[in-house]
Amino acid sequence: MDVFELSDDLWSGKHSTKEIHPLIPHNSITGIEDGLAFVSSFANVSCVDTEEGLVLIDTGSFLLAEQVHQTIRTWTGSRLSKAIYSHGHVDHVFGVPYFEAEAKEAGWEGPQVIAHEALAHRFDRYKLTRGYNEIINQRQFRAPGMVWPTNYRYPDIDYHDRYEFVVGDVSFEVNHAKGETDDHSWTWIPSHRTLCCGDLFIWASPNAGNPQKVQRYPAEWAVALREMATRNAEYLLSGHGVPIKGEARVKAALTHTAELLESIVDQTITILNSGARLDDAIHQVTYPSHLMELPYLQPVYDEPEFIVRNIWRLYGGWYDGNPANLKPAREVALADEIAALAGGAGVLATRAMELIELGDDQSLRLATHLVEFAALASNDPAIIDARRAIYAVRAETSTSTMAKGIFGWASTEFDNDNSQPADTNGHLH
Ligand SMILES: [Zn+2]
Numbered sequence: 001m002d003v004f005e006l007s008d009d010l011w012s013g014k015h016s017t018k019e020i021h022p023l024i025p026h027n028s029i030t031g032i033e034d035g036l037a038f039v040s041s042f043a044n045v046s047c048v049d050t051e052e053g054l055v056l057i058d059t060g061s062f063l064l065a066e067q068v069h070q071t072i073r074t075w076t077g078s079r080l081s082k083a084i085y086s087h088g089h090v091d092h093v094f095g096v097p098y099f100e101a102e103a104k105e106a107g108w109e110g111p112q113v114i115a116h117e118a119l120a121h122r123f124d125r126y127k128l129t130r131g132y133n134e135i136i137n138q139r140q141f142r143a144p145g146m147v148w149p150t151n152y153r154y155p156d157i158d159y160h161d162r163y164e165f166v167v168g169d170v171s172f173e174v175n176h177a178k179g180e181t182d183d184h185s186w187t188w189i190p191s192h193r194t195l196c197c198g199d200l201f202i203w204a205s206p207n208a209g210n211p212q213k214v215q216r217y218p219a220e221w222a223v224a225l226r227e228m229a230t231r232n233a234e235y236l237l238s239g240h241g242v243p244i245k246g247e248a249r250v251k252a253a254l255t256h257t258a259e260l261l262e263s264i265v266d267q268t269i270t271i272l273n274s275g276a277r278l279d280d281a282i283h284q285v286t287y288p289s290h291l292m293e294l295p296y297l298q299p300v301y302d303e304p305e306f307i308v309r310n311i312w313r314l315y316g317g318w319y320d321g322n323p324a325n326l327k328p329a330r331e332v333a334l335a336d337e338i339a340a341l342a343g344g345a346g347v348l349a350t351r352a353m354e355l356i357e358l359g360d361d362q363s364l365r366l367a368t369h370l371v372e373f374a375a376l377a378s379n380d381p382a383i384i385d386a387r388r389a390i391y392a393v394r395a396e397t398s399t400s401t402m403a404k405g406i407f408g409w410a411s412t413e414f415d416n417d418n419s420q421p422a423d424t425n426g427h428l429h
Contacts, residue, residue: 050168086198209306
């Protein structure tokens with residue numbers, strides 16, 4: 001797989017990220033310039049070889065890092081001098097121990113790891129919330145049984161705003177930015193005119209709203225993208241997706257992503273400031289069509305609608321403006337009431353199936369509420385079947401990994417229903 005050819009084909013529309021998802025690893029290494037190479041993996045790794053050793057930007061995931069190490073060794077035998085973690089997500093930070101084991105064997109000096117000062121706190125949090133992270137990642141990627149790691153290679157050097165260093169005759173400028181995470185670093189390598197941006201660009205609508213994850217920072221993210229665009233880079237090497245070559249393309253990718261984030265932030269804050277409800281923000285914010293049609297802003301991983309919620313949480317709080325949600329009844333109690341008023345849970349499920357047949361967006365959303373009430377109020381097998389069918393349709397008709405993951409998981413979660421928690425009425429929830 002020639003990653004630059006694929007990049008051209010995606011840019012021109014010959015292929016789309018709907019068929020070739022940006023998170024698909026191609027498990028290859030591509031020499032870009034003398035001393036610069038790109039490993040396509042989950043997540044990608046950028047490699048700079050110098051006279052004084054190798055520098056890596058990201059190091060591989062907890063599942064593929066060993067393979068990444070072997071792949072890099074087909075390109076260079078240099079000692080690893082430094083590794084920069086673009087951020088602490090577990091698909092980026094697990095490669096260093098393979099290089100350390102090798103250094104020990106060869107009698108080389110071990111590598112140093114550089115990261116933003118917030119990154120170590122992330123690793124601490126991942127240990128604290130291991131159970132939660134294990135469940136949500138299984139759900140997001142529909143990977144039952146995926147285990148959450150517990151051993152992390154912490155950084156040796158942390159920095160606050162910017163960290164500059166030279167290895168061999170190559171200079172590196174590492175800049176902090178809040179964006180997908182609070183601990184992001186983007187790296188500028190002037191001699192290669194290369195930006196390594198981590199997940200601040202991923203060939204998709206930004207992962208700034210992820211429903212199951214901690215706070216993201218869309219406004220600061222846009223600022224960072226615009227700052228990166230001032231470097232006039234020739235290559236953009238991102239944490240996911242294929243490299244982008246050419247100054248005009250790199251600039252377009254960065255500034256269009258910034259423009260989308262700015263638009264969503266501005267609209268959401270206007271609605272927040274008006275005293276309206278979260279419901280108004282979710283249904284009134286629009287997404288500029290000239291941006292949403294770009295090949296690198298398709299909502300195949302996260303979705304703009306989820307970014308609205310993240311902005312609400314960041315600048316507002318968890319209260320959505322609906323007083324009934326301030327101190328809600330148990331969901332099952334509300335479902336029982338509604339089912340009784342409707343004439344039974346079966347009536348709700350039947351109406352949900354009618355709505356799902358209509359297939360338009362509002363009907364799909366309504367069907368989901370009704371069938372969820374029905375399934376909370378009754379564990380009749382026909383209702384559980386309806387629930388399974390409706391979530392299967394919602395997964396199928398969603399574009400993003402996040403929505404497909406959550407709806408897909410919901411569609412099958414009661415299939416082995418003896419393993420499901422049931423309350424004293426036998427309800428599933
Ligand atoms: Zn990533």
